[in-house]
Amino acid sequence: MATDKQTPPQQQESGSESISSVLSEKRKFPPPTEFSNAAHISSMEDYEKLYAEAAKDPEAYWAGIAEQFHWEKPWEKVLDWQPPYAKWFPGATTNICYNAVDRHVNSWRKNKAAVIWEGEEGDQRVLTYAELHRQVSKFANVLKIAGVKPGDRVAIYMGMVPELVIAVLACARVGAVHNVIFAGFAAHAITERVNDSKAKLIICADGTRRRGSTINLKNIVDEAIVNTPSVRSVIVLKVTGEEVNMHDGMDHWWHDLMGLAMDHNEPEFVDAEHPLFILYTSGSTGKPKGILHTTGGYMVHAANSFKYVFDIKDEDIYWCTADVGWITGHSYLVYGPLLNGATLMMYEGAPNYPQWDRFWDIINRHKITILYTAPTAIRAFIRAGDEWVTKHDLSSLRLLGTVGEPINPKAWMWYHTVVGQEKCPIVDTWWQTETGGILVSPLPGATPTKPGTATRPLPGIMVDVVRKDGEPCKSNEGGYLVIKKPWPSMLRTIYGDNKRYEETYWSEFKDMYFTGDGARKDEDGYIWIMGRVDDVVNVSGHRLGTSEVESALVAHEAVAEAAVVSRPDDLKGNALIAFVTLKDEYQGDMKLREDLRNHVSREIGPIAKPDEIRWAQGLPKTRSGKIMRRLLRELASSKEIKGDVTTLEDSGVLEQLREQEEED
Numbered sequence: 078m079a080t081d082k083q084t085p086p087q088q089q090e091s092g093s094e095s096i097s098s099v100l101s102e103k104r105k106f107p108p109p110t111e112f113s114n115a116a117h118i119s120s121m122e123d124y125e126k127l128y129a130e131a132a133k134d135p136e137a138y139w140a141g142i143a144e145q146f147h148w149e150k151p152w153e154k155v156l157d158w159q160p161p162y163a164k165w166f167p168g169a170t171t172n173i174c175y176n177a178v179d180r181h182v183n184s185w186r187k188n189k190a191a192v193i194w195e196g197e198e199g200d201q202r203v204l205t206y207a208e209l210h211r212q213v214s215k216f217a218n219v220l221k222i223a224g225v226k227p228g229d230r231v232a233i234y235m236g237m238v239p240e241l242v243i244a245v246l247a248c249a250r251v252g253a254v255h256n257v258i259f260a261g262f263a264a265h266a267i268t269e270r271v272n273d274s275k276a277k278l279i280i281c282a283d284g285t286r287r288r289g290s291t292i293n294l295k296n297i298v299d300e301a302i303v304n305t306p307s308v309r310s311v312i313v314l315k316v317t318g319e320e321v322n323m324h325d326g327m328d329h330w331w332h333d334l335m336g337l338a339m340d341h342n343e344p345e346f347v348d349a350e351h352p353l354f355i356l357y358t359s360g361s362t363g364k365p366k367g368i369l370h371t372t373g374g375y376m377v378h379a380a381n382s383f384k385y386v387f388d389i390k391d392e393d394i395y396w397c398t399a400d401v402g403w404i405t406g407h408s409y410l411v412y413g414p415l416l417n418g419a420t421l422m423m424y425e426g427a428p429n430y431p432q433w434d435r436f437w438d439i440i441n442r443h444k445i446t447i448l449y450t451a452p453t454a455i456r457a458f459i460r461a462g463d464e465w466v467t468k469h470d471l472s473s474l475r476l477l478g479t480v481g482e483p484i485n486p487k488a489w490m491w492y493h494t495v496v497g498q499e500k501c502p503i504v505d506t507w508w509q510t511e512t513g514g515i516l517v518s519p520l521p522g523a524t525p526t527k528p529g530t531a532t533r534p535l536p537g538i539m540v541d542v543v544r545k546d547g548e549p550c551k552s553n554e555g556g557y558l559v560i561k562k563p564w565p566s567m568l569r570t571i572y573g574d575n576k577r578y579e580e581t582y583w584s585e586f587k588d589m590y591f592t593g594d595g596a597r598k599d600e601d602g603y604i605w606i607m608g609r610v611d612d613v614v615n616v617s618g619h620r621l622g623t624s625e626v627e628s629a630l631v632a633h634e635a636v637a638e639a640a641v642v643s644r645p646d647d648l649k650g651n652a653l654i655a656f657v658t659l660k661d662e663y664q665g666d667m668k669l670r671e672d673l674r675n676h677v678s679r680e681i682g683p684i685a686k687p688d689e690i691r692w693a694q695g696l697p698k699t700r701s702g703k704i705m706r707r708l709l710r711e712l713a714s715s716k717e718i719k720g721d722v723t724t725l726e727d728s729g730v731l732e733q734l735r736e737q738e739e740e741d
């Protein structure tokens with residue numbers, strides 16, 4: 078078994094609410110009538126009907142949606158399913174950039190704003206569909222000049238500027254496979270990803286802005302590519318004007334190459350199953366997984382889920398606050414909105430820069446109608462105080478969304494009342510890097526919502542909560558969340574590692590995709606996510622593997638052994654606690670605690686920095702040598718143990734717990 082599967086946890090709660098308060102959450106909020114009247118799907122009856130139709134003949138359902146896009150060549154069949162390998166729309170050819178950009182340029186939308194961008198310092202840019210098309214076409218020509226061929230991998234490492242969207246779309250246009258690496262990741266993380274994907278080219282920025290200062294990204298790339306033999310060139314976009322070293326023959330300025338490129342570019346029509354992107358995400362073992370998504374199926378579900386979950390209309394100004402370095406940014410900042418011809422807002426910086434009202438100020442000034450953000454941000458806003466929100470006019474908002482982690486009812490209610498003024502439905506969307514798009518979510522004009530649940534699966538999506546033996550759980554019984562039928566935007570494999578793909582997702586349950594999440598289904602069939610049941614942790618909405626952090630720790634010369642577990646945290650959802658055994662010669666070095674935290678930050682990135690490091694004489698293990706993580710989790714959350722005190726080696730209680738664990 079690939080995952081160290083735990084029994085389904087209790088509801089992963091933050092804030093002061095207890096598990097029982099979530100279990101007894103009975104409040105229900107029907108969609109406002111005015112909203113429903115204008116919605117694409119306006120009643121539960123319509124949802125039920127569509128769901129039943131799609132369940133009866135999923136292939137006909139997906140084909141009906143796919144027909145709304147441009148295919149250069151039609152498909153021979155809708156689905157070729159050789160479990161666990163799916164081919165959607167085999168035989169067809171298309172280009173997702175053509176569908177996201179050219180199609181709108183050929184319509185009345187050509188002068189509609191595609192991207193409204195605001196920099197951290199308040200600078201603004203608007204790209205219409207026509208302008209986006211021109212820039213993407215030009216940059217696609219740049220990629221060709223750089224020798225990029227269909228199927229080549231291209232790494233992208235830059236902050237949230239419009240050129241990031243342009244780079245992503247241009248890769249898709251020429252059939253190259255993009256791999257966006259979050260600009261908060263460190264050099265080592267870039268090296269690891271670039272070597273795994275064997276990227277030929279890196280597109281980066283000189284620097285990025287963060288809370289009034291700048292980070293030199295090019296220096297980080299220079300450090301990363303000392304050990305990446307596949308990289309032939311680096312294209313550097315000037316954003317902050319950092320001092321950078323440009324290496325002859327290797328490094329090229331974005332603006333120089335754009336100066337050489339023609340405006341016109343013919344998109345490369347590729348097979349529906351042609352790889353579109355690789356996005357690395359954390360798993361149960363140390364090495365990040367390269368989640369591979371392909372073109373046609375991803376396009377169909379990213380676009381369709383966006384349309385219905387966000388009930389998108391041409392007048393909307395939609396804002397997803399996620400970074401393009403994560404899957405949410407891929408599907409619901411770039412592809413979903415653009416495939417629908419929507420206007421999207423893109424913001425470069427931090428939510429609390431220069432002050433805690435930056436988001437609300439942006440909403441007021443740009444008249445944002447739909448806001449999609451993460452529970453961790455909501456909890457931070459609650460802490461900062463309502464006055465930052467209420468001093469702005471947020472009346473343009475009509476719909477709110479959340480993603481990335483369970484939202485606790487208290488945060489949900491605050492979002493509903495303080496931000497949404499009790500008039501905006503909330504879509505709590507459950508999905509994963511692997512699923513490519515939202516799978517479980519309310520449809521805002523139809524589904525009555527309850528604080529803390531992502532409610533029901535979208536039409537065409539068959540999810541269930543099952544026991545260890547794969548049998549469905551009873552109502553409200555905790556179990557494992559699985560997906561019972563293939564869906565178009567599912568990952569196709571883990572890049573270069575089919576075995577890991579099969580083991581991670583398809584070996585726990587027969588013919589079902591295992592999500593790694595614990596859940597329960599209530600009497601209305603609503604899904605309540607209870608958090609991960611493997612060694613993946615959600616920290617501030619970012620997914621991290623505890624073993625990744627462990628690998629980084631043991632790479633430090635002072636560390637003999639390390640185990641990392643999570644503890645519920647009011648603000649971040651989860652905090653990381655590292656239990657570290659030092660080598661003898663380093664024992665007693667008090668400075669090491671900070672050194673180790675910084676070391677992890679350098680190895681992976683600041684998001685992975687342990688919140689707390691505890692010294693341990695030895696780690697508790699079973700007789701077979703397995704670290705007893707459950708015990709460490711209990712220790713990490715225990716109220717009695719504070720700060721420095723580590724009593725791992727001599728507690729009778731622990732002995733007892735250890736014995737219990739062994740018996741399991």
Ligand code: WTA
Pocket residue numbers: 358403404405479480481482483484505506507508509510511531592593594606608609615618619620
């Ligand atoms: C968690 C982010 C509860 C879950 C799109 C999942 C959620 C993991 C929700 C995927 C939600 C995501 N409610 N939990 N609405 N959305 N999760 O790959 O544990 O970064 O497995 O994708 O986040 O994280 P990932």
